[in-house]
Amino acid sequence: MLTAVLVFAILPAFLILGLGLVARAVAAQRLTPRVVQYAPARDTTVLRDALLVDADRRAASAALIDLAVKRKIHLIAGAGKREPIGVELVSGTVLTAEEAALLEALFGPEHTSTRVRRFSADRRALAGRLKSLLLNTEHALARDGLVAERRVTWPGVTLTVLAYLGMLVEALFLVFTIIGGEWGALIATLVAIAATIATIFVTPSSWRKFLPAADARREHLAGLKQYLELAEADRLRVLQSPSGAELRTTDAAASEAVVTPDVPGALAPAAVSPASSVAPGADPIARFHLHERLLPYAVVFGLEREWLAKLKLEHAELATTNLDSLGDLVDVTAEIAVAIEAAGSVVELTSAVGDLADGAGNVIGGVFELFNL
Structure with a gap:
């Protein structure tokens, strides 16, 4: 026998x-990165990059945090962990098509303003809408020739x-x-x-097949992950490029698309604000903004707690050495950290959101109402 x-x-x-x-x-x-990267690639989004590293479960939360980092929204956590997290649009905010789709998925017609419970009907509906959002993003990557149309x-x-x-x-x-x-x-x-x-x-049930055209972007993301993992200040300074990183404005009024007044909900290209090259090692405020900009990618790679601690240290250093120049420096690090703590984890952040409000605090019923503002 x-x-x-x-x-x-x-x-x-x-x-x-x-x-x-x-x-x-x-x-x-x-893929093994050839060079350590310290800034996101051009002409990409957090949502797309999350799919390029198979971080589907973290993609929506990372994209939501990206909106906070860009000063397009505020995350307002309640007093307790069981209370919903409010999302408030900054006055004058315009959204790209992808950002509008994210808000539509989070605050769709079946959304409730109460904290979503495990296995509740609203939670299942939210999961379905987010799945559709990721599927549409994957189709966009396929149209760009980065992934195969069908999974393996x-x-x-x-x-x-x-x-x-x-x-x-x-x-x-x-x-x-x-x-x-x-x-x-x-x-x-x-x-x-x-x-x-x-x-x-x-054994994975299925996986997306990355095409050769995606190799350069995925290598860039692998290099970015290496940079995020080397969070010690001395090692970060060694890895920083002498030419500096491209820093885009955080002005919420600058975006890749705006809502057109003729067709409700339609999106049209808009001017992108000019970028400026600033050596991150030379200007502490520029370095802080650069590292703050990487927070959504820390979420993608599961390094958000380490990177939040890094940002808190840098902000504390700024507060003691640059008091006169901190006027317009809006610290979103604290509100993001509080929101993640209130949700329980960054993965649960999207299921913990409550109401969507405008800059005046008025609750917005849905994305179509947002377009009509």
């Missing part, structure tokens, strides 16, 4: 487990079917070994069952 278990249970179980690990490695499609599914389906078939065979061996009292064969069967169950968990 032990020989039969080894041949028909142990070997197949570890074979498909090995194939599952190979499929997981292939699905990751990892056949390895996950094949290995999952083989795993369940293997479990049927192993169940039969388990019954026979218990009846026969062969403890060696029983232990071997249990090991095979554990390996088969592990295959189901480690």
Whole structure:
């Protein structure tokens, strides 16, 4: 019996487990960055970049935090953790098509102003709207030639079917070994069952296939992640480029698109504010703004707590050395940190939002009402 278990249970179980690990490695499609990067690439968005690193669960929260960093919204946390987090638009804010779609997903027709509970109907509706938002973003990446139009599914389906078939065979061996009292064969069967169950968990059900055109952008993101991981001040100063980083304005009135007055909800291109090159090591305020701008990407890579701590240290340093020049420096780091703490985690941030309000504090019923303001 032990020989039969080894041949028909142990070997197949570890074979498909090995194939599952190979499929997981292939699905990751990892790239090694050639250069450490310290600023996002041009002509991209946080939402798109999140999909390019397979950070789907964090994409919407990162995009929402990006709106706060750009001073387009304020995140207003309640007094307690069970209270909803308000989102207030800054006066004069204009939105890109993608940003409007994000707000539409978060504050759609089925949204309630109360804190969303686990497994509630509103939570399921929100998850469906966010899934549609990410799917539309993935289609946009496919149109740009960065990802394949269809996901890779056949390895996950094949290995999952083989795993369940293997479990049927192993169940039969388990019954026979218990009846026969062969403890060696029983232990071997249990090991095979554990390996088969592990295959189901480690094998990705599907994954998006990145095309060669996406390699440069994904390498840039990998370099950006390296920079975010090296949060010690001395190492950051060593890695900073002598030519400085491109800093875009945080003025909420400058954007890639505006709402046109002729067609409600329609979006049209608008002038993008000029960028300026500032050496982050030379101007503490410029360095703070640069690092604050990277906070949404820290969320994408799961490094938001470390990066928030970094920003708090830099802000404390600014407060003691640049009191006269801090006039227009609006610190959103604290409100983002409080909002994440109130939500429980950054992943839960989108499900914890309550009302959407305008700059005067009036509740906005929906995105169409927002366009008519």
